[in-house]
Amino acid sequence: MTGEAVPDITGRAPAKPLVGITGRRGTGAIMGAPHGFQDAPLEMYLSEYATSVQLAGGLAVHLAIDADPAELVERLDGVVIAGGEDVDPRRYGEAPGPHTNRIDPLRDEFEIGLVLAAIDAGIPVLGVCRGNQVINVALGGSLVQHLEIGTGESHASYAYPRQHRAHVVDARPGTTVERLYGAQFPVNSFHHQAVRRLGDGLIAAGSARDGVIESIEHRDAPVLGVQWHPETFGGDPAFDWLVETAIAIRTTEKAAA
Template sequence: MSAPVIGLTTYREDAAWGVWQQTADVLPHAYALAVEATGGVPVLLPPVTQVGAADALMARLDGLVISGGADVDPDRYGAEPHPQTSNWRPDRDAWEVALLDAAEAAGLPVLGVCRGMQLMAVHAGGHLHQHTPDLVDHEEHSPGGDVFGDIEVDTVPGTRLSALVGDRLTVSCHHHQSVDRFPGFVASARAADGTLEAMEAPGDRFCLAVQWHPETAADVGLLAGLVRAASEFAAARRAPADA
């Protein structure tokens, strides 16, 4: 069986390398390394405005990761921006929403990471807490700068997430926002302060999202789960032609 192809959405930011300083489509390399380490082939998916591009990709992808990044545009969930909400990227929001629509129609396995979880909740008609420290009175979920917060989470028994990572684990977080409402999903992990740290869609399809960054951890059980689901999806898609 060939390795499944996993699409990874990217940032579009000003970047510098060598003698160049330009707008670039970038993603921390840990994502691609984690996908490769678990048996997948990573493909980067920068924001695209072409109509139908997301649908066209579904025939070529076996799985999708909605990656971390900037805040989601509050206008997408009918809210005024909080003073701490900043740097949203309408082009990326629109592209990833189109990808989620196409993935849902195709039954493609999806994993959301940090911002990806927030966008998936908003895509489903949900709402965000725009600044989690206002609710929990601490900043441990995002200590600042390029530092991850170590957060202990408890998974919900019987969920797909619990089967993949166990009952309790310490995760690497970097989010000042969190999910408030998440229609169509069930909670699958929370921090001790009550913050929703993971959600998943019920049913057979792998559609799971976490607030933490599994690509940074030595244990990449979540990405391994996505890659296994993508392999099964690819095999099922080929089955009629092979019959």
């Protein structure tokens, strides 16, 4: 079910909730820019996140990585922290290991600030893959630095198509994850890191059969993290939750004003 805008007393439908989506920064060389522009900064966004937000009834906007998180949150109704590279292990008190991929300190700083600002403002946050891990680190948790391919559920294998549901997740009873997906459900899997020590206020809402934490949520704030990639499925309940929660919060705030 998608979030539906309810007309106000004038008969006009209110504006769709504005949902900010993070991306990553590269250079013009990635897109074959001509000589002289190959080192130009480039903002990159995977379009399936925006498509999923809009299918759920939201209005998607891509967020510049060097914007101020607090100023953005003042204008937004919800936030998606997208997938991507490893979070810097120094953020949770460890040194980069032999399997650490590319680290982007600027992105870490921006997205951690965005999570904290969104929680402070009371707007919903959805973290996907890396975004799930960013939420945990932002709230003082740590990560498993590397999941070996061929062990457990082989989470880091890229052998399957993006939409292939490679393994089952068991939801914790009474969680948002259970309400959205049921007690057991299959997910796709493309991650070599995972949540280890939970951050403040977070619970493990879903786990793979090998014990890897696959989803987290906050006890008191509208924060949901998933280790799989729901944006690939073209209408996943996680995005419905994000938009519906944003609408509900905005409606409650207007009624209280």
